[in-house]
Amino acid sequence: MAIIEVKNVTKRFNDKLVLDNVSYEVEQGEIFGFIGPNGAGKSTLINIMTSLLTPDSGTIKICGYDILKEPIKAKECIGYVPQDLALMEEMNAYDNLEFFGALYGLKGKVLKERISEALKVTGLEDSRKQKVKKFSGGMKRRLNLAVAILHHPKVLILDEPTVGVDPQSRNHIFSFVKNICKEWGTTVIYTSHYMEEIEELCKRVFIIDLGKEISYGDREDIKASVFPNNKVIIEAQDITGETIMALKDDEGIIKIGDKENSISLTINSKFKLANTLSLLEKNEVNIKKISYEEPKLEDVFLSLTGKTLRD
Template identity: 80%
Template sequence: MGIIEVQNVTKRFNDKLVLDNISYDVKEGEIFGFIGPNGAGKSTLINIMTNLLIPDSGTIKICGFDILKDTIKAKGCIGYVPQDIALMEELNAYDNLEFFGALYGLKGKELKKRIAEALRVTGLEDTKKQKVKKFSGGMKRRLNIAAAILHHPKVLILDEPTVGVDPQSRNHIFTFVKNICKEWGTTVIYTSHYMEEIEELCDRVFIIDLGKEVAYGEREQIKASVFPNNKVLIEGSGIKGETLVGLKKIEGIIKVTESDNKISLTIDSTFKLAKVLSYLEKNNINIKKISYEEAKLEDVFLTITGKQLRD
């Protein structure tokens, strides 16, 4: 059983089916990627998870609490960072956190301790007395994250956390996400339009399109199910027809093509590069460059949905 359990969730707006029998679970302490094109149903599902919307049918449990039946306990486990910045711009960073901390019921020394901790992990210690209206977009995003973790939530939902942020803040957010999972054991739901972020952070993903599940599970397994074979590209000179014929006989090579002195090998898991290098050396092939081409999650997404992520 996961720390988050989504079972058969369906939602309609008038006659439009927005979520169609969605189910998945999230393991404790993992960074779970949630991706889909615009209009896929991501925001609707997140709003249901945070009790901002009521599903037509289905259940969601967070930390074992039903979001509809045990709403207060379930929501107490959640920290939520929405796409839109939710801060008081005329106040400084510290005062913003003091306000949000009070809403969580924190006070006195404990509140001061949590504020100092949140500022440290989001890299905002040196700007805590600066008014938020003077912050860059990235700094505001990091302060929003700081506000969401004051109560040490077991589940942190980050909805497009790097949209419009500078590279420094993006790196801060990446480091923060990895550390909070490792050091605090926090479970993170991470939605993003940037597929390379999902590649770097998430081992498991859920891909949604038109309100339906199109892929769910281990990232590498999903990639392998769509693109079961990777490629090795070899650039060299002295390549002949018989060279290609011999390469096809080597274990682990599924397909061999050649163009402009560049050999493309489609390979499976039994492939051994050493065997290929030995063969090419014996056939007097002068190797200039070798590169490995692995299927990317973005390629998988485009293949199974027929859409770019921002469509």
């Protein structure tokens, strides 16, 4: 079931077309990757989804509520973690949560329970009385997450949630995102310039550039559509020209690249590793290591847009 429906959204700033007829759906409980280089239109679309901007045309429904017709209902479903930290540095962590929880309409026992819960799931229980200005960058990011989940949103939008964080906080954020989807059924929209994060967290992705959809769907299907063939890297000794010529007869091998003490095989679905190993054994090749190399989302993105994520 789609919890977010974006249909034909267009937005201009003066004569500049920032979003060009963008459409996608996000399923309930999934972690959905939203990626594009700088200036692609990501922030504009997020601002429209959170009712900070109005589209020129098109519709967006969140939890079944049209953001133009029922903006309050739609926003009640959303937790938003902006790229720029939104915290009060002179207050401690608990007081920050108490303040933002009151803005959500929480009070009394419920507010206290939600604060305790948010501190626990973000690993900040022991720092509840520490002033935010003394927090590390990673701790501030985790407190921003805690603020965003106080009201138990059905949709959590994370805009670059790991920028400037230490490895420990980064791993904690990853665990938090996975757990909140699994245990709470929360739907997460995750934007990042770190492609390995999208690879780890998101099964489906939407790639945008210059305000247009570049690719959308299952991550592995997108990779396969751009790079249908994978590679096998064999590190070995005693590789001869005769061995290379023999490998070329294998219909599962499309291309062979050879370097000193290694060969790289570009393969298709007909490739059988056992046949290759048998051939290498007959040619008395001493194999040291075999590795399988799948295309990376970073390579796919570069191929589709001609840019790196931070261009």
